[in-house]
Amino acid sequence: MRRRFGRDVVERWYKNPIITLENVPFPCNTVFNAGATKFGDEYILLMRVEDLAGRSVLALARSDDGYHFSVDPVPAMEPSKEEPYRSYERRGIEDPRITYLEGTYYIMYTAYSRYGARLALAKTSDFKNFERIGLISQPENKDGCLFPRKINGRYVRLDRPFGGGTGNMWVSYSDDLLHWGDSEVVMTTRAGFWDSDRIGACAPPIETEHGWLEIYHGVKNTAAGPLYRMGAVLLDLENPAKVLCRSAVPILTPREYYERVGDVGNVVFSCGAILEDEGRLRIYYGAADTCICLGFANVEDLIDRCRLGPNGDEPE
Template sequence: MKDIAKRFEQNPLLSPKDLPASTDGLQITCLLNPGVFQYEGKTWLLVRVAERPEQKEGVISFPILTETGTEIIEIPTNDPELIATDARVINYKGVDYLTTLSHLRLLCSEDGINFYEPKDYPLLVGEGMLETFGIEDCRVALIDGKYYLTFTSVSDNGVGVGLRTTTDWKTFEKHGMILPAHNKDCAIFEEKINGLFYALHRPSSVDIGGNYIWIASSPDGVHWGNHKCIIKTRKGLWDSKRVGAGAAPIKTEKGWLSIYHGANENHQYCLGAFLMDLEDPSKVIAQTELPIMVPSAEYELTGFFGNVVFTNGHIVEPDRDTVTIYYGASDEFVCGAKFSIKEIYSLLKFNNV
């Protein structure tokens, strides 16, 4: 299936070998799913860095955070109480664990292609009992001079949405978990609407409902209410199993444009788009029936978890038509691509709203 993404010729832009591990005894397994923003004339990525110990034959080993530091857990692969059918998650004695521990790392670039790690900027790591399995997949929204960082907080308590804010990227105010488990894929709009913050998010239900995109509003960006489900999975289409928001929606003359991810029963992750009303973004007025980006390049098809394109960061270029996205490919690499908003419009199917 042909898509409309214009991939960077330099892809992948970042691979695990390009950065040093955060600590001795760990190695970087994946670089993926960066939040994206502009600061001091540069393009910045807040990259998810997933690490684990070097794997030895006959043993699965992975790190978790504790009150005293990082603990390495080792489990024999022949243990009858181990379920390890997924590269990302295992179950041992009835408890789920991630096979890697993720933190967020700042990289910057003058040209949007060649990224490096600047000096004197901190790593963002999990803290407390709600982030013992790490923090992941950050979205960045700039509102009134303050950057809002929404990310996935993971622990054996569940998966929820954490929030930190900053103005200088060196000091951060920590607001804790703003949306409890099970929730992720939270993208705050970069403009208040009628005096309120708005955000897309993705609560999940195992029994009734599904992995759908919801919208909520807030008076302060921390306390959220007025939740409403706005995008559901579609049987028989590319987004039949789960959907989730990408980065902050883009304000256009026709509405708020959101680039989102969807997956099918075969765990193929593609990108699509939908359009929300400018004054009432809980109203979806159009959605693409076909994906705008499908895994097709070798680095998107083969990796830690193949057949995946996933974005949670973009920049709208000065022409207001070009959108540069940075995305995770096969859960292992960071890549770049460009879209035309006009081309996305041409694929939208409008509702009778």
């Protein structure tokens, strides 16, 4: 039996976008790229908000239903005024991913300065008070996210060091969340495909019986500029450097006006997803670096997309 998917596996919410700058109670230019989690019965988004000067801060939005959000009156985290963070966050803090691990909510984000981009880690237990833990990579490195459990007794993260003009996905290991190493390439860009120029993690990996499901972004440079789309990959549960299968076609492509037009056009980019009952996944994503949107997908459909050929057909 042959099976086909439509253009996008991810189904957009019909009232997108769910958050724009009009919903932010302090002056800003844009709001996008939000980490996402459940905190009790509350849906939490930790959003990247670009202020009027062009620097990014992190702001909290809260919701009872996951659709309608209220944004806190002041940013949750701003570039630090204390060393050693001050020197490396002067140009902003960006793209947070939230992982619940061992009773704590960890936030891996990008610290940006004249020295480049590097990964940093913070934590919270109440989404009121946030504590920085450390600067945990050298520049240039972005798109970091923690796995939600230890693997073989060690903490694990995905990241995207940018060297030699390429951006590929790597996995790194740590015994204490501060010192990272034993890094391995997970997967690389694919010439001629939708993810031919650079790739990176989106939301933290989701554990399934088939493997770690990771939603990732891929970029293809076009005559009109970069085109950001989202795909999926399945990684081995005990060796996350091993790719089991990877989507040949995207799960989400910029098609709607709010995804095509904005500060950075033709972008869909997620930092957070929430798994709900019956394998339904809420995917919160930034659109055109200008607003936040919501999409839905079934985990099994995403895994099937990983296994299918380039035309959406089952491989022969």
